[in-house]
Amino acid sequence: MEHQRDTYLDYAATTPVDPRVVDAMLPYLSDVWGNPNSLYRRGREAYTALEEARERFARVIGAEQPGEVIFTAGGTEADNMALLGIPTRARPDGGHIIVSAFEHHAVLEPAHELEKRGYEVTYVKPRPEGYIDPDDVRAAMRDDTVLVSVMHANNEIGTLQPIAEIAAIAHERGAYVHTDAAQTLGKVPFDVTALGVDAATFSGHKIYAPKGIGALYLKRRTPMAPLIRGGGQESKRRSGTQNVAGAAALATAAEMVVADLDTEAPRLAALRDCLVEGVTSTLENTVVSATHPERLPNIAHLIIKGVEGEAMLLQLDARGIAVSTGSACSSGSLEPSHVLLSIGCPPELAHGSIRLSVGRYTTAEDVEYFLDAFSPIVNRLRDMSPVYAKMFGSHAG
């Protein structure tokens, strides 16, 4: 058995729950168990906790009012609410929507659904560097454009998008703007008002809170038909008895990531740069997937030419290292990552992509351990390939 060191480099997929976040939740998993919608004491206690969490989260993201925060069961639900809810309430008889072509599936799938319901959707392609050019959004705008949704940072390649500029362009033409900010809160300075968006998606489990809690920021007076109907909780915008413990966790986790931002972002960026530098300097035929300089501090995304991603992932797993890949084989489909294809990465290279994402508990030792393990794995797989030497020349270490 080779030496193993539990090395988690997939913080963009999910994060461990911070013990301080667990502490913040515990009262609502024990003594304070009332329904926040009940009028008696137990209900009022839960209500107070829920509204306190809402106020705290609203403050962290820069919302003007706590009521602009709607708690959801996660980022996917928040994306679905915005994409399906805003156009159908603002323009019930149909209209035009703009999304970027490299959105998360939680945005793309509702966009496809809107097409089935008679809306027209423009999928704006990112530039090869990995960003949406605001001029491309401007060119796609129409008089009947009702919603523009562009993610704040791409979850695979880690590039930041010029949301404030895009929002200004959309607002000039009277459209609403949504951004999926699941990857950015706590990674870059964040303020919904400064971004100028009407709706934004947040996810708890990307920021050391548990899975199953998220939020949609919905600016006051933004029309939105509810996705989940029932008892009318969350001011009739999201029915269902609220997840009080989850809300407390989300607020606490968000405060923590934002409080640590000034020290944590440069620390993560240094680890990220070590990973990129370490891989590209020791292995030939490796490149950074997207060159846009505005990027998340915690994601390194690389193309390892001539190797299939899932094979790398499994070999790394055998050494105790967790990473992601954009290869088709890891996804259960036969298509490589739509994100990589959208920036013009050829499929044969997209199959060899690897995403390394660092976080709160990543150390320099983790990076070193990864780099030591990675080169032999890649060289071995390249040696096993019938085409590597032909396509890219011998690996030569």
Place this chain on the structure above:
Amino acid sequence: MLYTDKVMDHFNNPRNVGVLDDADGVGEVGNPVCGDMMKISIKVAEDRIADIRFQTLGCGAAIATSSIVTELARDMSLEEAVAITKKQVAEELGGLPPAKMHCSVLATDGLKAAVDDYLVKNGREPISGGLEHDDPHFDPHAVPHEDACDVEG
């Protein structure tokens, strides 16, 4: 999606990796654009597979199915070798996730191509009956059992 221990064993310790320099037949199938490619080389003696090596670019299942097919084919007659089915390959590995069944086609196709290459080089008729991947009706997305359809889309 989970791989069986046997798939992981063949992936981590693939058998018969390499190229036979004096190969009698070589089969090359797949396409890097699709993410998988396989090359199989065989030595033939008295119409039996005397030696066999493979090289594969691909995922865990592609490498494991390549490895097991070389073990299965060694010492087989040419007729027996081309008759190995993707189902047989998957069963030998204790099963494959539905989305990975097409990987076993790569392995059986590679073997068929190598056998036919040997025969044609020696002025004989190919016997494989064509490669499954070349069949216009071949659907790599096809899921063999409905009850096995637990793969995320």
